[in-house]
Amino acid sequence: MSKILxxxxxxxxxxxxxxxxREEGFLVEVAGSAREALEKAEAFGPDLLVSDWKxxxxxxxxxxxxxxxxxxxxxxxxxxxxxxxxxxxxxxRGIEVFRFLEKPCGLAELIDAVxxxxxxxxxxxxxxxxx
Amino acid sequence: MADAPVGKKxxxxxxxxxxxxxxxxxxxxxxxxxxxxxxDVVKASSGREALRLLLKANFALILLDVSMPGMxxxxxxxxxxxxxxxxxxPIIFITSINTNETHMTKGYxxxxxxxxxxxxVPEVLKAKVAVFIDLFEKNETVRRQSESIAxxxxxxxxxxxxxxxxxxxxxxxxxxxxxxxxxxCEANPAFFRxxxxxxxxxxxxxxxxxxxxxxxxRNELDGSTxxxxxxxxxxxxxxxxxxxxxxxxxxxxxxxxxxxIVEDITLRKxxxxxxxxxxxTLELRVRERSEALRISQEHLSRAERLASLGxxxxxxxxxxxxxxxxxxxxxxxxxxxxxxxxxxxxxxxIAGETRRCGKIIxxxxxxxxxxxxxxxxxxxxxxxxxxxxxxxxxxRTPLKVDLELPNRxxxxxxxxxxxxxxxxxxxxxxxxxxxxxxxxxxxxxPNGTRVKLxxxxxxxxxxxxxxxxxxxxxxxxxxxxxxxxLGLSVAHGIILEHGGNVSIESDLGKGAxxxxxxPMNSSGTQKAEGAENSAVKVVDRRKxxxxxxx
Numbered sequence: 001m002s003k004i005l006x007x008x009x010x011x012x013x014x015x016x017x018x019x020x021x022r023e024e025g026f027l028v029e030v031a032g033s034a035r036e037a038l039e040k041a042e043a044f045g046p047d048l049l050v051s052d053w054k055x056x057x058x059x060x061x062x063x064x065x066x067x068x069x070x071x072x073x074x075x076x077x078x079x080x081x082x083x084x085x086x087x088x089x090x091x092x093r094g095i096e097v098f099r100f101l102e103k104p105c106g107l108a109e110l111i112d113a114v115x116x117x118x119x120x121x122x123x124x125x126x127x128x129x130x131x
Numbered sequence: 132m133a134d135a136p137v138g139k140k141x142x143x144x145x146x147x148x149x150x151x152x153x154x155x156x157x158x159x160x161x162x163x164x165x166x167x168x169x170x171d172v173v174k175a176s177s178g179r180e181a182l183r184l185l186l187k188a189n190f191a192l193i194l195l196d197v198s199m200p201g202m203x204x205x206x207x208x209x210x211x212x213x214x215x216x217x218x219x220x221p222i223i224f225i226t227s228i229n230t231n232e233t234h235m236t237k238g239y240x241x242x243x244x245x246x247x248x249x250x251x252v253p254e255v256l257k258a259k260v261a262v263f264i265d266l267f268e269k270n271e272t273v274r275r276q277s278e279s280i281a282x283x284x285x286x287x288x289x290x291x292x293x294x295x296x297x298x299x300x301x302x303x304x305x306x307x308x309x310x311x312x313x314x315x316c317e318a319n320p321a322f323f324r325x326x327x328x329x330x331x332x333x334x335x336x337x338x339x340x341x342x343x344x345x346x347x348x349r350n351e352l353d354g355s356t357x358x359x360x361x362x363x364x365x366x367x368x369x370x371x372x373x374x375x376x377x378x379x380x381x382x383x384x385x386x387x388x389x390x391x392i393v394e395d396i397t398l399r400k401x402x403x404x405x406x407x408x409x410x411x412t413l414e415l416r417v418r419e420r421s422e423a424l425r426i427s428q429e430h431l432s433r434a435e436r437l438a439s440l441g442x443x444x445x446x447x448x449x450x451x452x453x454x455x456x457x458x459x460x461x462x463x464x465x466x467x468x469x470x471x472x473x474x475x476x477x478x479x480x481i482a483g484e485t486r487r488c489g490k491i492i493x494x495x496x497x498x499x500x501x502x503x504x505x506x507x508x509x510x511x512x513x514x515x516x517x518x519x520x521x522x523x524x525x526x527r528t529p530l531k532v533d534l535e536l537p538n539r540x541x542x543x544x545x546x547x548x549x550x551x552x553x554x555x556x557x558x559x560x561x562x563x564x565x566x567x568x569x570x571x572x573x574x575x576x577p578n579g580t581r582v583k584l585x586x587x588x589x590x591x592x593x594x595x596x597x598x599x600x601x602x603x604x605x606x607x608x609x610x611x612x613x614x615x616x617l618g619l620s621v622a623h624g625i626i627l628e629h630g631g632n633v634s635i636e637s638d639l640g641k642g643a644x645x646x647x648x649x650p651m652n653s654s655g656t657q658k659a660e661g662a663e664n665s666a667v668k669v670v671d672r673r674k675x676x677x678x679x680x681x
Contacts, residue, residue: 012480012484013460020467103452103456107464110460
């Protein structure tokens with residue numbers, strides 16, 4: 001079972017994403033800050049990181065990705081941003097990001113990105129959810 | 132005998148003595164007696180001859196024989212006295228007739244000054260004659276002297292007049308004398324030159340009417356009028372400007388004249404007009420430039436606002452997208468689940484997030500709007516107290532506020548809703564910065580023409596490095612935890628717009644103190660009674676007046 005770490009300082013977002021991904025059959029941990037994410041990743045050992053770019057503490061999603069990929073280079077990452085993805089892409093040089101998502105981002109886009117990142121595409125599922 | 136006086140013109144004066152006797156021997160005798168006198172002796176053998184000689188010359192003395200055939204001495208004397216020229220010529224009668232009173236009285240009544248009786252005593256005659264010669268010479272000297280004095284005076288007067296004329300002729304100022312009716316009596320060349328005339332009769336009557344026309348001042352004799360500027364217009368429309376000083380004077384014959392001086396100040400006036408025009412042009416240009424500057428400043432401030440709107444746009448995107456993301460995710464998730472309890476919970480969350488969006492938008496609008504809002508006179512204490520109550524409904528952390536209000540009205544011209552917004556914002560910030568259970572102190576202190584509103588928290592304080600940025604739009608230390616980053620910049624704008632100032636005193640670890648001072652409404656201060664800060668209503672500090680939900 002793939003392990004996903006979700007990081008977002010917006011409580012509703014992080015909780016909803018967490019609940020949704022669990023129902024989709026993933027093992028999920030959620031973190032409300034970069035610090036919390038780094039701590040939880042130690043024991044959890046995620047395969048995929050789903051993170052907001054801007055976080056309320058002094059590290060952002062890019063830095064969290066960078067830190068985690070140093071320990072686990074095969075860690076996949078999906079980053080999303082409320083400021084558009086152009087800036088985010090520019091800032092993300094030097095790390096491996098599987099997909100950039102733009103806020104507001106629906107569950108369909110999210111699960112599509114997650115499935116692709118973890119190598120189990122489910123277009124039918126995404127299709128049905130989008131409608 | 133003195134030397135013959137010499138006149139100024141070098142003429143030797145000599146006294147003439149007229150001897151009148153019908154007898155040649157007596158004439159000769161007298162002549163020889165007087166030969167060594169300093170006088171010319173002229174002889175006449177009759178009264179008639181004497182009268183003829185008297186017409187030709189002035190005599191110092193007439194020695195007149197009383198008894199002569201035909202016209203006697205008395206008759207001759209009477210005729211001599213009748214002539215103005217000889218009216219005062221001294222006459223000494225010579226008579227051989229023995230004196231009696233009647234005779235002598237007649238002689239004296241005819242103007243005789245003396246009598247000499249024959250036989251003539253030479254010493255007596257010579258002594259008497261010498262007196263008259265001396266008298267004549269003295270008179271003559273006096274006459275000559277007065278003549279020469281008069282001549283000298285006349286010469287001096289003439290030379291003075293010549294010099295004055297010369298001066299008047301070369302003077303650049305026009306000098307004139309005219310009757311009050313505008314008849315020019317005399318004037319110097321400059322006067323004509325200034326008025327574009329050749330001579331007295333050539334000066335335009337309308338000019339003279341202006342220059343001499345002082346009807347209301349006819350009674351002010353010898354009073355100089357202050358120099359006045361007179362404007363004339365030439366035939367070809369050219370302006371002539373004169374500075375005119377006039378005096379009204381009466382001459383010996385009681386005729387009244389106006390005398391005066393005119394100075395051509397056309398050039399000066401023209402220069403003044405040019406200068407005035409130049410000044411006006413300059414002023415106009417300054418006004419135009421100021422206007423242009425104002426417009427470009429307006430553009431600049433609009434550009435600045437647009438630039439901050441650019442910053443705003445990014446901030447808005449970020450701030451709005453966060454709740455939107457939550458809304459979208461939770462809405463889709465609830466749609467999948469359809470459990471009524473869960474859906475209701477999600478809808479509540481969505482509503483909360485939507486409100487958050489609305490709040491952000493309101494803040495943005497407030498910031499972007501630049502219009503002046505309606506203001507009225509309000510008591511700052513009431514508005515602040517109300518605001519503190521309002522915070523209760525907003526703030527999530529436990530809130531304890533000490534509100535210290537003056538016992539007098541603190542009248543401020545304000546938009547109460549805006550001021551409320553400021554106070555709510557600052558108190559909420561203070562509350563959120565303070566550790567749980569700490570007090571926020573809100574104080575209002577009127578001080579002369581200003582009133583101070585201070586809000587003190589016991590939070591971590593504000594780092595010096597961010598003090599200057601604290602009022603910038605979207606500057607927030609609480610990004611992602613509900614802060615929009617707009618609250619303080621909007622508050623700052625409102626404070627400035629109310630003529631207020633805001634300052635921050637803070638040391639790290641010792642809390643922050645926001646001090647806002649507003650101008651007091653002057654009419655409101657009249658309600659003040661007693662000392663300004665004497666009595667302060669102190670709210671019970673143990674009991675918070677506003678307590679948020681934990």
